[in-house]
Amino acid sequence: MTEWWRGGVIYQVYPRSFQDSNGDGIGDLAGIIDRLDHIASLGVDCIWLSPITKSPMADMGYDVSDYMQVDPLFGSLRDFDVLIDRAHALGIKVIMDQVVSHTSDQHPWFAESCFSRTNSKADWYVWADANPDGTPPTNWLSVFGGSAWEWHTSRKQYYLHNFLTSQPDLNFHNPKVQEAVLEIMRFWLDRGVDGFRLDTVNYYFHDAELRSNPPLVALNGQPAINPYDMQSHKYSKSQPENLDWLRRVRALLNEYPGTTTVGEVGDDERGVELMRQYTSGTDLLHMCYSFDFLGPKFTAAHFRGKVSTFFAEDSDGWPCWSFSNHDVVRHMTRWAPHSVSPRDLSRQAVTLITTLKGSVGLYQGEELGLPEADILYEELTDPRGKRFWPEDKGRDGCRTPMPWEHHMNHAGFTTGTPWLPVKHAAAALCVETQNADSTSTLNFYRQILAWRKSHPALVTGDIAFFDTDEPVLAYRRTAGNKDLICVFNLSAEERTVALNDIELALEPVSHNATLDRSSLILGPNAAAILPAPAGEGRVAYTA
Template identity: 85%
Template sequence: MTEWWRGGVIYQVYPRSFQDSNGDGIGDLAGIIDRLDHIASLGVDCIWLSPITQSPQADMGYDVSDYMQVDPLFGSLQDFDLLMEKAHALGLKVIMDQVVSHTSSQHPWFLESAFSRDNAKADWYVWADANPDGTPPNNWLSVFGGSAWEWHTARKQYYLHNFLTSQPDLNFHNPAVQDAVLDVMRFWLDRGLDGFRLDTVNYYFHDARLRANPPLAELNGKPATNPYDMQSHQFSKSQPENLDWLRKVRAMMDDYPGVTTVGEVGDDERGLELMKKYTSGSDLLHMCYSFDFLGPKFSAAHFRGKVEAFFSGGETGWPCWSFSNHDVIRHMTRWAPNSVSPADLSRQAIALMLTLKGSAGLYQGEELGLPEADILYEELTDPRGIRFWPEDKGRDGCRTPMPWQQSLPHAGFTHGTPWLPIKHSATALSVDVQEANPASTLHYYRQILAWRKTHPALKTGDIAFFDCDEPVLAYSRTAGNKDLICVFNLSAEPLTVTLSGVELALEPVSNNAELDGASLKLGPNGFAILPAPAGEGRVVYSA
């Protein structure tokens, strides 16, 4: 079976915010089914569902209390089966979040483990005695603030939680835990699922000796909003034992032809290194992504440096690049200082994403050019935002509901009260408004996704960068068939580059670009994609 995921495009659905079918203000599986035609019309290959399994929703589903049940908020297993059936009928694969580095504190596994030190699941979580003075076992910190250790009175021990206190970490040093997690994955694959997005894939193992983390070497002279960012997390995550566990996962996945895995690497210090390591060869993960392109950096050196670093050394790993997701400020807002036109920035971003070597991850609403929503403190639901406001406003601003119809209350997302408000900036970009405008961002997304499928070089071909000064990013994509040269002006100022060895014709998806002989004029956030004889093209720009 072909590796459909290699160079594929994955569309992330955040179920709470996609479409509500029953008026409770929360999106659900029935709502997603109603909107599948929209996703299919984009021309993507796969849907990634953020968590739908049973959960107290303390962290919006990333705290699982039953891995084998759909949370009633979203529907039922029967709704899931219907979603799979209809998605497959439309030619869409479906993968889902698998959150197994930790569970909810309400999961039966934890309730049993916490009951005593000598029950059957006593060692399924990470427990440790207090120091003689009653303090936690070491200095590990939680992503959501404070110590990563929480005291449990019944056990008279601390348990590890890298996130909320209600999200205790599983102990992957215990083979029984590994077996139980593999059983969970088989349950969903047996229902026809096409794979998993593995949440916090580098958090599975902790240092068995519980050694203290050292301080981060460089803070750039700025105090951290969150103390977590002041540590180098050498021992609390990203441990070498993870590789053998991922091999077990891959061996199990190989029993299901055509499925895939994409791992989320949460490690600011070693993210790219771990992406390469976790996907190298044929016995680990299929794909990984890190947060390298999910921040504010927007320069030719940054994009080139990360892509070249990933593919250096001859390794066979595979990335899944993304610019936005449910955890970060939307890129239309992050990168706005580098543009004068949201429309031009949105086109440039998707063109860049779809022409880099790797697979592509799109987040719902990108196809509309949605900006980050400005959420008020009293509207917050995200525990991170509530704790660190106002320096860190949390993740609610990127999680607001999809705007479908401008004229309807709550933009057609619900006939009830939405769990997060839909702001005017989103309503003005609603799907129906853009459907009616042939020059809209939505129509451009469809155009470029369809165009990309006609160019094999963009799915699996090689990439080679040209030496250009900032703010020009230029590279070739070659596969011996319909080779291309891609040139981007990553600035809000017009500029001109010189071309040679290039067929002087713009591909139809180029934007804000004009050819004048061998001179290519690029307006603000302009870009050009041109056919080229393999290996002969040149792009020259000196600031």
């Protein structure tokens, strides 16, 4: 099936934190191989591997120094081949991160580029002269704080870095850079990888005229924790030239039937719109995700608005929704103010994400209901956290190791000292304990993913939202003659919904919901799934 990705479930593995096999405190490919049975037991379709290529690890692998070698921390190319073979034998696809908007400053390309202005790679990165007063050429800012331009004494020019100063941006206006990146992708496709998660997919191109960004009017003059959030990034990213480049990527993937792409769109102003644009038709990306559901907003209007916007005007693009990943506070902590029970919140969240129209992105540990770990300043490794502490504690809290066995040191993650600590709250939710509990969050994830596969309406069917008031979210999923009505109470207080022209039955994955004739009583963080005959149907909200 070449379109397995459409409506598929993708499980993100953060290799540093999944399983350590050699006692050095850092997870590795051999550890992932040892734990593949756990991933397979979930019923997911695909694994997304966060970066495993060679890197000085200034940004935990998102600063690549050699795209065609596995970093020794994680193992070898041979280990990668074994992982691919074992995963495929279990019926699981594997996609890998491709971090190609920038490299490490230790990449040989950069070493050559910064040597002079006339060598063969002189314009492989984004270089610009200083203004007459010595200041950077534009006002562009780095995601990690400060100017996005760094002075280089050898070239006597500034180079662009959207992230760390040690992550110089490649110049995609140069066709030779594009060719080199395509060859990198071909190398991994030839090794059997099933596609790529494209890091910062809207950052590839910058404005060739180097025009400065305007202020973000929506802030109304209020300062942000990170000055980056005070600009509208009109010229530093999300440029129209990106579309032709993405067509080249898709053309390459088309040479390998059954492979896929999922692009990370980092643009708070235009996230869903860019997702639609980048996945429209059949010659761009297969899927995209944005940060729209990775923040604190937890309202019916927010979920309904973003999904409706994506599929407006009969859009033929395809989203991959996710609630957590390695860059954001885990949703169990972000959305805790809207719940009185972690168990109820975890079940509601997975029921919601698996019934929305689109593919599903799950982050390791999500199936355990892991909360954000409380990381002390002295435990920090994340450069963002070190820069903006304590208002922004960085990303380490969502990257702590997977807890496996309750009775083992560091919850079975390593026999050594883990690179980040395993906190007690995580250890108490370990896989071993939840495997033995039929009512656990882990076993509910297995139940609902298996149940979802039996309902085509949830995999590729259409979606239509009902007009409900907060905090109730309701929609119909449609495919052929079998419709499903999905109703959620996004609050910690009971709500009642009136049902009309709908079969009065609840699917087994419903929770905290009961039927009383034509009334649906929704407890805190309830999720109710009801089969319904094809047709309009009605859901009426009552307080």
